[in-house]
Amino acid sequence: MSLTPLKECEVSGRIHSFVAKAKNLLSIDEKTFSEVLDTHQKNVADYLDGKKILSAKQLFSISSFFNTPIERILDGTVDFEVLRKQFVTKEYKLPDEYLIGANGRQRTVINIFNYVLRHFGERELEVILKQFQLSLDYFNDPEELINNKFLVELLDKLQAIGYAEHDFRNMGEESYEVNKTSFLAGLMSTAVSKKELIENVFTDYIKYYDSNFHYKIQKLTDTEAIVNFHQDKDVAEALKTKKLGSMNANIMKLGVLKSLPRYIDETDFDVTIPKSIHLGDSHCAFHISYQNKPHI
């Protein structure tokens, strides 16, 4: 569906309206803005008045400079308060929509960012964070709280731009690289077998991973385990969702689970997701299989 002439007029108006408002709000001087537009200072007014036509490159520059996605500029949903805090007062507090029902730590999303950085580079991550009008400045402390909504939206966004199931699984697996020197890793390394590792993780340490769900070991033998998990009703209610999390998030957790034996220098678990609320089941479950050998 192409844009009609009328829509083009609206679109053009929204771009100019955004630029004018943002430029005033953030007190951007003509010289700085001329650098954004890559033009001479004397031409800035013509661009702002619509006498000169913005090029595609200039639109991307504006979007990049104001850390605002083009989509939001076009549909008029830019959060100017976030913009003001980010640029003027340098307040990097996450928007309320990601703090309501915040029962998780930023550690998980920082792991995702690390994955994006390692495999696709800093520019990629900036572009992704821009979709949320955020930047890395908001993610300095792995212990800070953040809700499940952000994780779900982030993974959905990644999927929309081409990240596949193996990326989400690898994100989980590679969290080991980031966490291997953490205190939690030290605790996990004390397990003497894969079986004990599962028991420890899902009884004692799971609270450090995920408080949005309640995990329960249904079956634990020398070769396999089944772990069920149900969403926390209070969190789901706070986030006004019937199904907390997403399939992408479950696949990422699968990756984390798969790599857990690395903390005790053992080979990875084989993990599947036999049940998921996102596939119509009443709850989610992981099936974990392994060869249990004593850890020396």
Added chain:
Amino acid sequence: MNKLIAKPMNLGILIRIIRKSQGLTQVGLSEILGCSQSSISKYEDGILEMSALELIRFCSTLKVPYEVFERCYIDEQKAADSLPHPSTYKIKLPRHYLESCYYNIRALKPLLNYVDVHFGTDKLNQFLADELSVDPSSLFVMDVQVNDAFVKDLIAKFPVNKRDFNKYLNEEMCSFKNHGDLHLFYERSSDNLEAYKRLVKKYSLYDCAVEASIVKEEDNFIDVAFKTKRDHYLTQAFDDYYLNYLQGFGNYGNKAPVKVKHLSSKNSQDIYRVSYAS
């Protein structure tokens, strides 16, 4: 405000790739965009710039997310738009930064944060990129390894005021900003002295240039030995580092604070007494 502005790269090439992937000819695309076929040809060859409205029409009609173009942009001031796996970061450094990599970024975070706060992010990033050939973004990955020479150059470039730094470090440690799981030492300890004992046992996880051990233990104090593998110049530069580092730990949380006193220094080994403040 001094922000890097992304500059477009290969916009025309991407237009051509997307057009072909959707089975469109230049004529077909020109009808969609309402321009001539020769304009499309010039856009794709980078001779002519597409307007913002044409781009919006292109993306809207062909259902192409804007990020497709943005992800192919690079910041002009950065050398690369992708980073290798952390295990290969070292090869991006000059040879003299490769030997004896004692530090991971986690251990250097307080120092880097200090430089960041006192000298500015832009200056730090430019210095890292231009003079050390280190991609600033690699400092986001906590397990990237660097060596003493890196720290020495950093301090040479940004003269660190020892007094300010130690004050900053103390405050930083108190708030435990950027220190990940360290707070778990405290959650699992009845008081800060016990937390110290746990910390000493795991100290190598945070700073593998130092061997930490408890050399004496009484009811109301412990003596901790730190033996450094660092070069002499760094020991000099940071002769108060451990004292403040330790004192910072001692002030954390609501539990009874502890005080830290330097007892002796011999053969690259310093001994500190950690005792209850009261």
